[in-house]
Amino acid sequence: MNWDKKDLLGIKGLSREDIILILDTAESFKEVSQREIKKVPTLRGKTIITLFYEPSTRTRTSFEIAAKRMSADTINISASTSSYVKGETLKDTAKNLESMMPDVIIIRHSMPGAPHMLARIMDASVINGGDGAHEHPTQALLDLFTMREKKGKIDGLNITIIGDIAHSRVARSNIFALKHFETKITCSGPPTMLPPYLEDLGVKVEYNIEKAVKNADVIMMLRIQKERGGISYIPSIKEYSTLYGLKASHLEKAKKDVIIMHPGPMNRGVEITDEVADGPCSVILDQVENGVAVRMATLFLLAGGDG
Amino acid sequence: MNWDKKDLLGIKGLSREDIILILDTAESFKEVSQREIKKVPTLRGKTIITLFYEPSTRTRTSFEIAAKRMSADTINISASTSSYVKGETLKDTAKNLESMMPDVIIIRHSMPGAPHMLARIMDASVINGGDGAHEHPTQALLDLFTMREKKGKIDGLNITIIGDIAHSRVARSNIFALKHFETKITCSGPPTMLPPYLEDLGVKVEYNIEKAVKNADVIMMLRIQKERGGISYIPSIKEYSTLYGLKASHLEKAKKDVIIMHPGPMNRGVEITDEVADGPCSVILDQVENGVAVRMATLFLLAGGDG
Amino acid sequence: MNWDKKDLLGIKGLSREDIILILDTAESFKEVSQREIKKVPTLRGKTIITLFYEPSTRTRTSFEIAAKRMSADTINISASTSSYVKGETLKDTAKNLESMMPDVIIIRHSMPGAPHMLARIMDASVINGGDGAHEHPTQALLDLFTMREKKGKIDGLNITIIGDIAHSRVARSNIFALKHFETKITCSGPPTMLPPYLEDLGVKVEYNIEKAVKNADVIMMLRIQKERGGISYIPSIKEYSTLYGLKASHLEKAKKDVIIMHPGPMNRGVEITDEVADGPCSVILDQVENGVAVRMATLFLLAGGDG
Numbered sequence: 001m002n003w004d005k006k007d008l009l010g011i012k013g014l015s016r017e018d019i020i021l022i023l024d025t026a027e028s029f030k031e032v033s034q035r036e037i038k039k040v041p042t043l044r045g046k047t048i049i050t051l052f053y054e055p056s057t058r059t060r061t062s063f064e065i066a067a068k069r070m071s072a073d074t075i076n077i078s079a080s081t082s083s084y085v086k087g088e089t090l091k092d093t094a095k096n097l098e099s100m101m102p103d104v105i106i107i108r109h110s111m112p113g114a115p116h117m118l119a120r121i122m123d124a125s126v127i128n129g130g131d132g133a134h135e136h137p138t139q140a141l142l143d144l145f146t147m148r149e150k151k152g153k154i155d156g157l158n159i160t161i162i163g164d165i166a167h168s169r170v171a172r173s174n175i176f177a178l179k180h181f182e183t184k185i186t187c188s189g190p191p192t193m194l195p196p197y198l199e200d201l202g203v204k205v206e207y208n209i210e211k212a213v214k215n216a217d218v219i220m221m222l223r224i225q226k227e228r229g230g231i232s233y234i235p236s237i238k239e240y241s242t243l244y245g246l247k248a249s250h251l252e253k254a255k256k257d258v259i260i261m262h263p264g265p266m267n268r269g270v271e272i273t274d275e276v277a278d279g280p281c282s283v284i285l286d287q288v289e290n291g292v293a294v295r296m297a298t299l300f301l302l303a304g305g306d307g
Numbered sequence: 308m309n310w311d312k313k314d315l316l317g318i319k320g321l322s323r324e325d326i327i328l329i330l331d332t333a334e335s336f337k338e339v340s341q342r343e344i345k346k347v348p349t350l351r352g353k354t355i356i357t358l359f360y361e362p363s364t365r366t367r368t369s370f371e372i373a374a375k376r377m378s379a380d381t382i383n384i385s386a387s388t389s390s391y392v393k394g395e396t397l398k399d400t401a402k403n404l405e406s407m408m409p410d411v412i413i414i415r416h417s418m419p420g421a422p423h424m425l426a427r428i429m430d431a432s433v434i435n436g437g438d439g440a441h442e443h444p445t446q447a448l449l450d451l452f453t454m455r456e457k458k459g460k461i462d463g464l465n466i467t468i469i470g471d472i473a474h475s476r477v478a479r480s481n482i483f484a485l486k487h488f489e490t491k492i493t494c495s496g497p498p499t500m501l502p503p504y505l506e507d508l509g510v511k512v513e514y515n516i517e518k519a520v521k522n523a524d525v526i527m528m529l530r531i532q533k534e535r536g537g538i539s540y541i542p543s544i545k546e547y548s549t550l551y552g553l554k555a556s557h558l559e560k561a562k563k564d565v566i567i568m569h570p571g572p573m574n575r576g577v578e579i580t581d582e583v584a585d586g587p588c589s590v591i592l593d594q595v596e597n598g599v600a601v602r603m604a605t606l607f608l609l610a611g612g613d614g
Numbered sequence: 615m616n617w618d619k620k621d622l623l624g625i626k627g628l629s630r631e632d633i634i635l636i637l638d639t640a641e642s643f644k645e646v647s648q649r650e651i652k653k654v655p656t657l658r659g660k661t662i663i664t665l666f667y668e669p670s671t672r673t674r675t676s677f678e679i680a681a682k683r684m685s686a687d688t689i690n691i692s693a694s695t696s697s698y699v700k701g702e703t704l705k706d707t708a709k710n711l712e713s714m715m716p717d718v719i720i721i722r723h724s725m726p727g728a729p730h731m732l733a734r735i736m737d738a739s740v741i742n743g744g745d746g747a748h749e750h751p752t753q754a755l756l757d758l759f760t761m762r763e764k765k766g767k768i769d770g771l772n773i774t775i776i777g778d779i780a781h782s783r784v785a786r787s788n789i790f791a792l793k794h795f796e797t798k799i800t801c802s803g804p805p806t807m808l809p810p811y812l813e814d815l816g817v818k819v820e821y822n823i824e825k826a827v828k829n830a831d832v833i834m835m836l837r838i839q840k841e842r843g844g845i846s847y848i849p850s851i852k853e854y855s856t857l858y859g860l861k862a863s864h865l866e867k868a869k870k871d872v873i874i875m876h877p878g879p880m881n882r883g884v885e886i887t888d889e890v891a892d893g894p895c896s897v898i899l900d901q902v903e904n905g906v907a908v909r910m911a912t913l914f915l916l917a918g919g920d921g
Binding site for chain 1: 340342344345346364369371372571572595599
């Protein structure tokens with residue numbers, strides 16, 4: 001099985017084999033970050049640009065560290081310092097960057113489909129680092145990597161996703177990915193946050209969180225996306241927290257060895273209590289560590305194969 | 308012919324031979340960016356600082372990529388995060404940076420002459436990355452590089468520059484550079500945008516754009532410098548666009564193999580139509596590509612010669 | 615004598631031997647920045663993150679240059695682009711960064727004790743790059759390095775510190791460090807800027823600047839910390855400048871070979887006149903140069919010893 005795609009725009013478009021290839025590749029890269037000398041020459045002489053139109057510590061830093069540990073040159077462009085304050089279109093920005101011969105561009109943009117537009121007009125590989133409420137493929141891949149690492153497999157898992165599914169690119173990308181495996185996915189949250197298409201996707205909808213977490217192998221909490229208007233879909237943060245915040249008592253209904261995931265940044269006391277976030281079932285920081293490995297794998301598959 | 312200058316502050320001060328040396332050096336570096344492994348060790352162990360007091364994607368990124376492909380260490384400082392919010396003078400900022408032993412500082416500043424002041428007080432090489440409406444030498448050099456590449460020569464060309472000549476550092480630097488060659492330069496634009504000194508420089512002034520583009524080998528469009536108040540010099544964007552925006556019909560009056568240039572970022576539909584910007588005569592993206600090569604050459608001549 | 619500490623959180627906690635070890639190590643690194651090829655492989659494959667919640671040119675740039683000259687990978691995170699705009703706690707930000715396996719984190723934060731909190735929860739080494747009015751250890755170390763370099767010793771020196779001692783992390787760290795040596799420290803400034811604990815520390819308080827500078831080997835000026843409210847402690851800048859600004863006439867009262875220090879950025883004409891700042895006694899720019907060496911030493915001792 002070889003990688004043959006130019007871009008990573010979303011989980012949609014990937015096969016089960018593609019996903020497994022990325023996870024297997026990430027596994028081989030994970031130990032690089034655990035070495036004394038965290039550096040391999042794999043992407044020496046490659047130029048990798050992060051083009052972020054939304055603020056981010058985690059994702060940008062994760063990609064930048066992944067790239068540097070593979071010896072690539074990295075260039076960071078953030079919206080606030082970029083030419084688009086002069087009114088340039090995203091398309092022209094992309095065409096201009098392309099002319100500087102980058103190998104990979106990682107774009108985060110509030111507009112769904114922005115990475116796809118870039119991919120069409122660029123020879124460079126494009127990675128979707130999050131496009132509005134649409135997709136965030138590397139997040140889903142690191143989530144699956146973490147499930148597989150902790151559970152030994154993905155097939156057969158009961159996965160419960162709780163929160164603002166409708167406005168979450170993380171949830172969407174995860175659902176698309178998990179549908180390639182024999183998983184049972186349950187989504188929970190207030191009705192205003194559960195999109196109508198879920199049942200068409202074969203995802204179970206369960207408004208009651210107590211029932212939703214029952215027998216779960218994996219509980220994935222989402223953050224209230226205050227910056228994308230999520231807060232207008234619920235009466236109040238307090239009510240949301242009471243009804244849908246994950247508490248220690250919920251874990252008793254799940255499988256004994258349930259793992260708790262969260263893409264971060266967490267709103268502690270809102271969607272998750274400190275007790276759960278910092279408890280023994282939490283694999284939230286493993287997700288972050290695995291994020292670097294998954295991004296190394298992604299960069300390698302897109303930019304390293306033709307070296 | 309050897310390079311013997313510490314700085315690159317403007318085209319003023321360069322001889323024809325200096326310019327040709329930079330273009331020839333850039334030619335030898337251009338292929339580095341087309342390799343699989345885009346990296347040469349030329350500037351290993353050199354420290355290159357970009358000090359940008361005005362926003363920029365293109366120029367900062369171009370310099371940073373150029374430096375990294377030559378293995379230099381790069382440090383980015385942008386005004387919004389710099390000490391000058393604490394009231395430090397530019398001179399003190401420069402002296403402080405100097406004490407950290409950089410090899411090259413690239414400065415962009417709204418104040419004409421800022422790079423010259425830095426060059427006087429620093430041992431490091433200073434490159435003017437654009438100083439107000441004064442000069443932008445690497446832009447002019449990449450423009451000449453592109454003309455020479457496309458036309459095989461610079462001598463003998465008819466070059467028409469259209470737009471806000473009076474407030475354009477790009478136009479100024481280009482005129483200074485092109486005067487070293489046997490070129491016929493015509494400037495066009497509304498009277499308020501054409502400075503009185505043009506005819507003294509031997510540049511033809513032609514208010515009518517139809518006449519200005521006649522027989523042109525090169526048409527160089529300038530952007531309306533909204534951020535430097537350019538907009539107050541014209542009644543309206545719409546009128547400007549009607550009278551001075553470049554349209555496909557204009558190209559018929561020029562030479563058959565005319566090339567269209569623009570320093571970017573473009574205001575599409577204002578100074579240039581999509582049809583022209585994206586048409587077969589446009590070399591706008593070649594300019595960007597050549598920008599990296601010209602900046603590699605500049606950095607090499609300033610910092611690499613004494614290695 | 616070997617280094618055995620994970621972090622550099624403050625001068626408090628360092629022994630005289632620790633300080634001398636850092637200064638000696640810095641001495642051996644200083645010449646790296648004076649070479650043609652300013653690069654040693656000492657920290658190759660190490661990941662160093664600067665996490666700055668307050669603006670800074672000097673300190674961030676100094677650390678970044680130090681790290682790059684030792685071949686480390688550097689990642690810059692500034693508050694304005696970080697996840698904390700999404701409401702993440704500093705602790706969670708730290709835990710997340712930790713999961714990406716950095717070797718050293720340099721944090722600047724307005725909250726005293728922020729670096730100590732990070733150090734407790736992270737395996738990575740933490741360097742305090744300035745925490746509120748608390749400590750700024752690398753600044754004090756570069757100050758001592760400069761004194762030792764210029765005077766051949768630290769023991770026996772008369773050191774006068776003038777300005778807003780109460781709100782200055784630089785003054786605090788310097789006093790802690792200098793107390794390990796047989797120095798005579800005098801502090802001067804308006805009563806509102808001199809904290810009551812000074813005499814307990816064995817520091818002489820002298821409100822009259824003329825008397826304070828008498829026989830000084832070293833005069834260290836502090837900046838008015840406008841951004842930390844310093845200005846409310848004095849009637850006016852003009853009065854402050856008249857009473858406590860350092861002028862050439864003051865130097866006549868000090869030792870003949872007195873050196874003048876300032877941590878920068880300077881408010882010229884407020885706490886120091888141009889004549890003094892740029893005069894022959896000033897070692898202000900030496901401090902900046904030595905800052906890179908001291909930071910290389912610090913990074914080496916924290917991250918290089920286990921390589």
